[in-house]
Amino acid sequence: MILGCIADDFTGATDLASNLVLAGMRVVQTIGIPAKAVPDADAVVIALKSRTAPVGEAVEASLQAARWLKEHGAQRIYFKVCSTFDSTPQGNIGPVAEALADFLEAPFVPVTPAFPANGRTVFQGHLFVGQQLLSDSSMRHHPLTPMTESNLVTVLQDQLQNRQAGLIAHHDVSRGPAALQQRAAHLVTQGQTMGIVDTVDQASLAVLASTIAAQNWPLMVAGSGLALSLPAALGCEVHAHAQSLPEVHGAAAIVSGSCSAMTNAQVAAFIAAGGEAFPIDALRLGDGHSLVEEALTWAAPRLGHQPVLVYATASPETVRTVQQAMGEMAAGERVEQALSQIAVGLVGLGVRRLVVAGGETSGACVKALGTETLRIGPQIDPGVPWCHAEPAGLKIALKSGNFGSTDFFHKAFDIP
Numbered sequence: 001m002i003l004g005c006i007a008d009d010f011t012g013a014t015d016l017a018s019n020l021v022l023a024g025m026r027v028v029q030t031i032g033i034p035a036k037a038v039p040d041a042d043a044v045v046i047a048l049k050s051r052t053a054p055v056g057e058a059v060e061a062s063l064q065a066a067r068w069l070k071e072h073g074a075q076r077i078y079f080k081v082c083s084t085f086d087s088t089p090q091g092n093i094g095p096v097a098e099a100l101a102d103f104l105e106a107p108f109v110p111v112t113p114a115f116p117a118n119g120r121t122v123f124q125g126h127l128f129v130g131q132q133l134l135s136d137s138s139m140r141h142h143p144l145t146p147m148t149e150s151n152l153v154t155v156l157q158d159q160l161q162n163r164q165a166g167l168i169a170h171h172d173v174s175r176g177p178a179a180l181q182q183r184a185a186h187l188v189t190q191g192q193t194m195g196i197v198d199t200v201d202q203a204s205l206a207v208l209a210s211t212i213a214a215q216n217w218p219l220m221v222a223g224s225g226l227a228l229s230l231p232a233a234l235g236c237e238v239h240a241h242a243q244s245l246p247e248v249h250g251a252a253a254i255v256s257g258s259c260s261a262m263t264n265a266q267v268a269a270f271i272a273a274g275g276e277a278f279p280i281d282a283l284r285l286g287d288g289h290s291l292v293e294e295a296l297t298w299a300a301p302r303l304g305h306q307p308v309l310v311y312a313t314a315s316p317e318t319v320r321t322v323q324q325a326m327g328e329m330a331a332g333e334r335v336e337q338a339l340s341q342i343a344v345g346l347v348g349l350g351v352r353r354l355v356v357a358g359g360e361t362s363g364a365c366v367k368a369l370g371t372e373t374l375r376i377g378p379q380i381d382p383g384v385p386w387c388h389a390e391p392a393g394l395k396i397a398l399k400s401g402n403f404g405s406t407d408f409f410h411k412a413f414d415i416p
């Protein structure tokens with residue numbers, strides 16, 4: 001195994017796995033730490049649901065995953081975080097990165113969430129979403145991980161307990177791997193053993209990938225953009241691109257718990273195009289109504305080739321009202337629980353092609369469906385592949401909140 005990967009959520013894991021596959025690696029993605037041996041692979045991606053977990057839990061789960069990966073031969077560890085650096089105010093990214101760095105005895109850890117193909121870039125340590133600073137983007141309204149600071153050196157430093165964070169700016173990255181390495185060595189002399197790396201395009205990520213390979217750095221903390229450049233830098237033999245998945249026939253459905261701006265637009269576009277949709281009123285989940293039964297009764301006669309949508313997706317104002325009534329984390333968990341029960345119910349009714357929108361929502365649904373591994377298939381949009389969920393035998397796509405084009409919910413099912 002060339003690369004052992006730990007992803008802090010499930011959509012992030014398929015995003016990473018998809019980019020590694022596009023870059024030519026043979027990848028196996030597992031849900032949690034595998035219970036049995038995995039087939040030969042250049043990379044194993046372990047999907048955790050740790051992004052919003054309490055810090056201690058996230059650290060422990062990530063260390064367990066790292067131990068498993070090292071025991072199974074991983075030469076390097078890739079800690080996959082969100083391209084918008086999503087983390088709660090308590091902040092898991094820093095403590096997990098620190099614990100992994102200590103475990104791997106990493107002299108220096110490069111950190112970058114950049115994914116230029118989806119408009120996420122880092123300049124002077126600041127994260128941009130398209131042309132906006134992270135803190136001006138819709139991510140400031142995320143229900144669980146509102147991001148209100150764009151300076152990633154600040155965000156990361158606030159989360160670290162024992163290490164210091166510094167910056168490797170574009171000036172050094174643009175001059176190539178030797179300059180990047182020199183700047184990293186300088187940071188280390190200042191006691192800064194973690195560095196946010198400016199990455200304004202895929203070329204910057206290729207420079208970082210070459211430096212990681214040349215310096216033998218054992219740990220990287222990154223979004224999925226780096227994965228497009230890393231396999232070549234590590235000298236991985238290129239294998240056939242998208243894997244073909246087993247054919248799956250059966251009804252189509254979408255379950256959406258993401259409240260991100262793009263998912264809101266995708267839900268609106270699906271309904272505007274005549275798609276059948278059932279809204280989950282999160283406030284009613286609190287007062288003993290069996291919305292799960294209602295949703296399944298609604299869906300049953302409508303299931304077929306055309307997808308039906310069940311969604312809790314709502315505007316920031318609605319989410320705020322729900323959170324005031326239930327509490328932030330409790331609201332999130334209650335909606336996730338209802339949607340995962342609906343996903344299981346839909347599969348019971350014959351759904352075999354399923355899109356789930358939202359990282360936390362995907363984690364809840366994929367776990368409830370008893371998924372152990374995901375085979376990565378063709379990409380629908382950057383960062384969102386179709387997968388084959390095993391052992392259930394489902395065709396499933398886990399869509400990150402802000403990924404995908406507006407017509408994603410129809411387009412996905414047009415891809416064979």
Ligand SMILES: Nc1ncnc2c1ncn2[C@@H]1O[C@H](COP(=O)(O)OP(=O)(O)O)[C@@H](O)[C@H]1O
Nearest residue numbers: 258260312314322332335336358359360361401
């Ligand atoms: N109407 C709602 N009110 C409050 N919380 C909601 C509502 N709909 C969904 N949620 C919660 O918001 C969170 C969205 O996170 P996630 O699924 O990771 O989406 P994204 O990929 O957009 O970040 C989940 O915990 C989900 O249960």
Ligand SMILES: O=C(O)[C@@H](O)C(=O)COP(=O)(O)O
Nearest residue numbers: 011012015082083359400401
């Ligand atoms: O890096 C990314 O943006 C995604 O892979 C990801 O992790 C997104 O998380 P969600 O928006 O919570 O799905």
